[in-house]
Amino acid sequence: MFKSQICRRVVSRMFSAKQPSIGKFTGRPDPKTGNFKVSFIEGDGIGPEISKSVKDIFAAAKVPIDFESVVVKPLLVNGVTSIPEEAQKSINTNLVALKGPLATPVGKGHRSMNLTLRKTFGLFANLRPAKSVEGFKTIYDNVDLVLIRENTEGEYAGIEHAIVPGVVQSIKLITREASERVIRFAYEYARAAERPRLIVVHKSTIQRLSDGLFVDVAKELQSEFPDIKLETELIDNAVLNTVSDPSKYSDAVSVCPNLYGDILSDMNSGLSAGSLGLTPSGNIGHKVSIFEAVHGSAPDIAGQDKANPTALLLSSVMMLHHMGLHEHAAQIEKAVLTTIAAGPECRTGDLKGTASTSSFTEAVIKRL
Numbered sequence: 424m425f426k427s428q429i430c431r432r433v434v435s436r437m438f439s440a441k442q443p444s445i446g447k448f449t450g451r452p453d454p455k456t457g458n459f460k461v462s463f464i465e466g467d468g469i470g471p472e473i474s475k476s477v478k479d480i481f482a483a484a485k486v487p488i489d490f491e492s493v494v495v496k497p498l499l500v501n502g503v504t505s506i507p508e509e510a511q512k513s514i515n516t517n518l519v520a521l522k523g524p525l526a527t528p529v530g531k532g533h534r535s536m537n538l539t540l541r542k543t544f545g546l547f548a549n550l551r552p553a554k555s556v557e558g559f560k561t562i563y564d565n566v567d568l569v570l571i572r573e574n575t576e577g578e579y580a581g582i583e584h585a586i587v588p589g590v591v592q593s594i595k596l597i598t599r600e601a602s603e604r605v606i607r608f609a610y611e612y613a614r615a616a617e618r619p620r621l622i623v624v625h626k627s628t629i630q631r632l633s634d635g636l637f638v639d640v641a642k643e644l645q646s647e648f649p650d651i652k653l654e655t656e657l658i659d660n661a662v663l664n665t666v667s668d669p670s671k672y673s674d675a676v677s678v679c680p681n682l683y684g685d686i687l688s689d690m691n692s693g694l695s696a697g698s699l700g701l702t703p704s705g706n707i708g709h710k711v712s713i714f715e716a717v718h719g720s721a722p723d724i725a726g727q728d729k730a731n732p733t734a735l736l737l738s739s740v741m742m743l744h745h746m747g748l749h750e751h752a753a754q755i756e757k758a759v760l761t762t763i764a765a766g767p768e769c770r771t772g773d774l775k776g777t778a779s780t781s782s783f784t785e786a787v788i789k790r791l
């Protein structure tokens with residue numbers, strides 16, 4: 424009785440079926456099979472375990488998708504880290520991919536394959552919603568945050584050099600073009616999600632030219648979106664205000680340069696779920712989009728059947744909405760959320776539960 428009450432409560436949806444007009448999916452199902460093809464990068468560490476969970480759940484839910492497995496191992500072309508041609512071909516043909524985490528060596532070796540994918544496919548906006556999961560108690564109830572991170576430049580442009588031993592320079596690159604496309608996407612997303620405020624998070628008191636340009640572009644674009652109220656907030660204030668009372672942002676979308684977005688979104692995951700294991704994301708481009716969990720390859724728990732596949736599953740739900748497969752998205756989302764709400768025996772260790780990756784997956788399949 425109690426469990427079924429919880430189950431009824433948790434079907435409140437995390438994701439809206441309404442999609443922004445920028446970055447729309449233009450793929451078509453294969454005329455022979457009637458199924459869509461989606462490129463699938465399983466990734467490193469816990470990647471194969473959480474990817475198996477998604478595949479098993481999609482098969483059980485009879486989602487009309489055929490996954491095409493692609494390997495994204497680092498390739499050096501003229502000294503530049505590149506994506507293997509076969510993977511590029513698959514993703515450029517299918518126009519959509521689901522991706523497990525890819526590990527990056529610290530301080531040496533190839534550049535991040537995650538950043539290389541974003542750069543290669545022009546995935547300019549990183550959409551990271553963080554919402555409380557009903558039935559799992561954290562410090563705050565009803566956290567509902569949406570952050571959009573610029574995804575191609577800023578400190579992640581990778582322009583670094585040693586001037587003399589002991590003196591290193593790292594250049595934060597901000598361009599009008601990249602700022603404009605991500606901010607326009609953020610306005611559009613706010614409109615589609617019916618969130619009336621757009622908050623530009625910045626530090627233009629200090630980074631006067633770079634963050635200053637980002638803020639100026641947001642102000643210039645405002646006349647195109649009279650229904651959305653533009654606000655600006657310094658990054659340090661945004662952190663303090665969000666941890667003090669996240670409910671202040673439930674009607675807003677925040678948009679910010681790359682590094683601020685990376686850090687803020689992990690904080691939002693902690694506030695909404697207390698774990699990185701729940702937070703999904705979409706890397707949106709004009710032609711191609713790639714959906715992935717916010718978390719990394721979690722080498723500390725890899726290969727132990729302990730990882731929480733929810734973040735990748737919710738990323739796949741975002742992907743299904745993006746592709747217009749709203750009913751399948753809602754079915755999988757509901758099954759995942761009701762499983763988490765059913766109690767600690769159904770939750771993985773990061774959510775103080777006792778379930779393994781595989782027993783959690785079985786529990787979701789039973790609820791489809």
Ligand SMILES: NC(=O)C1=CN([C@@H]2O[C@H](COP(=O)(O)OP(=O)(O)OC[C@H]3O[C@@H](n4cnc5c(N)ncnc54)[C@H](O)[C@@H]3O)[C@@H](O)[C@H]2O)C=CC1
Pocket residue numbers: 469523524525526527528537699700715716717718719720721722723724729730731732733734773
């Ligand atoms: N987009 C991507 O593919 C990303 C890749 N990375 C890479 O991942 C590797 C590991 O990075 P870390 O800093 O350790 O961050 P991480 O996100 O992999 O792990 C941080 C902590 O969260 C836990 N965690 C993460 N995902 C979980 C899940 N699904 N279920 C249960 N617990 C989970 C881990 O066990 C660890 O304690 C690095 O090589 C990093 O470069 C990091 C962030 C994003």
Ligand SMILES: O=C(O)CCC(=O)C(=O)O
Pocket residue numbers: 525526527535536537538685717
């Ligand atoms: O590529 C990496 O190693 C880290 C990427 C990252 O921080 C992210 O996806 O948020």
